[in-house]
Amino acid sequence: xxxxxxxxxxxxxxxxxxxxxxxxxxxxxxxxxxxxxxxxxxxxxxxxxxxxxxxxxxxxxxxxxxxxxxxxxxxxxxxxxxxxxxxxxxxxxxxxxxxxxxxxxxxxxxxxxxxxxxxxxxxxxxxxxxxxxxxxxxxxxxxxxxxxxxxxxxxxxxxxxxxxxxxxxxxxxxxxxxxxxxxxxxxxxxxxxxxxxxxxxxxxxxxxxxxxxxxxxxxxxxxxxxxxxxxxxxxxxxxxxxxxxxxxxxxxxxxxxxxxxxxxxxxxxxxxxxxxxxxxxxxxxxxxxxxxxxxxxxxxxxxxxxxxxxxxxxxxxxxxxxxxxxxxxxxxxxxxxxxxxxxxxxxxxxxxxxxxxxxxxxxxxxxxxxxxxxxxxxxxxxxxxxxxxxxxxxxxxxxxxxxxxxxxxxxxxxxxxxxxxxxxxxxxxxxxxxxxxxxxxxxxxxxxxxxxxxxxxxxxxxxxxxxxxxxxxxxxxxxxxxxxxxxxxxxxxxxxxxxxxxxxxxxxxxxxxxxxxxxxxxxxxxxxxxxxxxxxxxxxxxxxxxxxxxxxxxxxxxxxxxxxxxxxxxxxxxxxxxxxxxxxxxxxxxxxxxxxxxxxxxxxxxxx
Numbered sequence: 001x002x003x004x005x006x007x008x009x010x011x012x013x014x015x016x017x018x019x020x021x022x023x024x025x026x027x028x029x030x031x032x033x034x035x036x037x038x039x040x041x042x043x044x045x046x047x048x049x050x051x052x053x054x055x056x057x058x059x060x061x062x063x064x065x066x067x068x069x070x071x072x073x074x075x076x077x078x079x080x081x082x083x084x085x086x087x088x089x090x091x092x093x094x095x096x097x098x099x100x101x102x103x104x105x106x107x108x109x110x111x112x113x114x115x116x117x118x119x120x121x122x123x124x125x126x127x128x129x130x131x132x133x134x135x136x137x138x139x140x141x142x143x144x145x146x147x148x149x150x151x152x153x154x155x156x157x158x159x160x161x162x163x164x165x166x167x168x169x170x171x172x173x174x175x176x177x178x179x180x181x182x183x184x185x186x187x188x189x190x191x192x193x194x195x196x197x198x199x200x201x202x203x204x205x206x207x208x209x210x211x212x213x214x215x216x217x218x219x220x221x222x223x224x225x226x227x228x229x230x231x232x233x234x235x236x237x238x239x240x241x242x243x244x245x246x247x248x249x250x251x252x253x254x255x256x257x258x259x260x261x262x263x264x265x266x267x268x269x270x271x272x273x274x275x276x277x278x279x280x281x282x283x284x285x286x287x288x289x290x291x292x293x294x295x296x297x298x299x300x301x302x303x304x305x306x307x308x309x310x311x312x313x314x315x316x317x318x319x320x321x322x323x324x325x326x327x328x329x330x331x332x333x334x335x336x337x338x339x340x341x342x343x344x345x346x347x348x349x350x351x352x353x354x355x356x357x358x359x360x361x362x363x364x365x366x367x368x369x370x371x372x373x374x375x376x377x378x379x380x381x382x383x384x385x386x387x388x389x390x391x392x393x394x395x396x397x398x399x400x401x402x403x404x405x406x407x408x409x410x411x412x413x414x415x416x417x418x419x420x421x422x423x424x425x426x427x428x429x430x431x432x433x434x435x436x437x438x439x440x441x442x443x444x445x446x447x448x449x450x451x452x453x454x455x456x457x458x459x460x461x462x463x464x465x466x467x468x469x470x471x472x473x474x475x476x477x478x479x480x481x482x483x484x485x486x487x488x489x490x491x492x493x494x495x496x497x498x499x500x501x502x503x504x505x506x507x508x509x510x511x512x513x514x515x516x517x518x519x520x521x522x523x524x525x526x527x528x529x530x531x532x533x534x535x536x537x538x539x540x541x542x543x544x545x546x547x548x549x550x551x552x553x554x555x556x557x558x559x560x561x562x563x564x565x566x567x568x569x570x571x572x573x574x575x576x577x578x579x580x581x582x583x584x585x586x587x588x589x590x591x592x593x594x595x596x597x598x599x600x601x602x603x604x605x606x607x608x
Contacts, residue, residue: 246289268304
């Protein structure tokens with residue numbers, strides 16, 4: 001059994017055990033997790049304009065090394081492996097250096113905590129073990145034999161294996177190839193060269209080119225669409241002009257559950273690079289292709305833009321809706337909400353809290369305790385679903401497209417701290433970012449709001465009536481107007497000037513406004529008809545659950561910045577305009593009248 005010594009800066013060194021063998025299921029989980037960690041790390045390093053070789057020096061230069069170090073050691077010393085967040089790939093386009101440094105520390109901390117790259121190598125090598133069915137090259141060798149590709153031309157081919165994990169796989173042991181060059185970024189085997197393909201010197205002549213290149217589970221590690229395209233283009237420069245082939249392997253979700261890519265999309269990209277598909281196989285979790293390259297004259301130079309595939313979102317939604325028992329989801333959410341409510345009620349009025357952003361944006365240890373409880377309960381019942389919670393949120397990440405629990409453990413934390421009885425647990429469930437099930441429970445007033453899309457909304461078991469026939473005008477309305485935690489800057493000024501226009505005698509002269517200090521409670525009262533409109537920039541966990549209730553009573557949700565009637569939005573836009581149920585024409589006029597008083601566009605919430 002290998003051992004890797006961990007030297008923490010603030011505490012005595014520890015030893016993490018790296019087993020020489022890992023159970024197959026555990027190996028697959030470990031590989032997937034390392035894939036995500038390394039991909040996220042590459043994104044952060046790109047944003048920092050740094051590299052694997054010099055990022056620690058870079059952090060010291062910009063003065064954030066201590067943030068990195070503290071975050072890393074916190075993960076290593078204090079966090080159990082099973083409680084580590086499983087966040088999606090992160091978007092770091094507009095994130096501060098302090099956050100990036102902390103995120104980098106957490107990623108490195110988890111890599112160390114999971115045994116480092118030694119453990120990843122053990123799992124990966126084991127995954128390539130043919131005795132366990134993990135050698136992806138078995139499909140390649142089968143296809144080469146079936147098609148008699150090299151035997152027909154009577155050549156002794158050579159091969160380049162990018163991302164090679166074992167020198168004992170079928171590519172190397174089949175004796176089909178006269179020479180196999182093996183490279184990998186994290187090689188720990190003498191026969192595998194430690195090399196980045198993108199840094200490999202370009203061939204100076206045909207003798208340095210290959211008849212076959214294997215690129216197995218490598219392209220999906222490349223962090224950006226542009227870089228993935230450059231890698232595929234670079235592959236062509238290493239192939240012989242004739243009698244050359246590419247073996248490509250990707251995780252199946254890259255073409256079945258991607259927002260940007262389908263099998264047809266890959267076919268177009270590969271065709272533009274001169275590749276002709278000879279074989280394709282779709283296994284349970286992996287997709288395999290064998291392409292023939294038709295030479296450099298076959299490159300078209302076509303450009304492909306990263307574009308979201310809208311039709312997939314719709315078709316996947318229909319397919320998933322058919323398979324998921326939403327009544328069962330509601331049953332579990334209701335139970336968990338009540339159990340969480342008992343914890344909240346018992347701890348109401350706690351004085352132990354931390355600032356997230358400023359002295360009015362607070363989080364308590366109860367928020368974190370309740371979210372941990374909720375996450376554990378929900379994922380035990382539905383282990384294949386995603387979890388997207390406020391307290392475990394990673395800035396820059398988006399709500400997953402698949403079945404996802406969207407959770408605010410305590411919506412209205414300030415109310416909770418001050419014992420104002422309008423804090424609640426908000427448990428939403430979305431598919432393709434569309435709210436499907438919602439449960440909002442206020443334990444202080446014992447108010448349980450529940451709903452399933454298409455099946456109505458309920459308060460303590462009683463169905464809430466449709467509001468589609470209840471008249472609505474701006475001047476006779478009561479609005480939910482919240483100050484929010486921003487007390488300066490663009491959003492603060494925009495809200496205040498808009499509210500002044502809506503309330504003033506020379507402006508909208510609305511009947512009044514209410515601020516419950518909880519987005520979920522505001523929306524629940526809209527579902528009852530007590531509040532007529534709500535304009536806000538907030539997050540998916542603030543609104544997902546109550547969104548269902550609002551729509552089930554006839555309400556609508558549009559974008560908060562110049563949204564139009566009949567143009568629905570998903571739960572991930574972070575800026576919303578909610579209108580309660582009313583006759584259609586009344587809702588249209590209400591939107592138009594309200595928007596006349598909006599003094600500017602709201603920016604998405606700043607998350608800490």
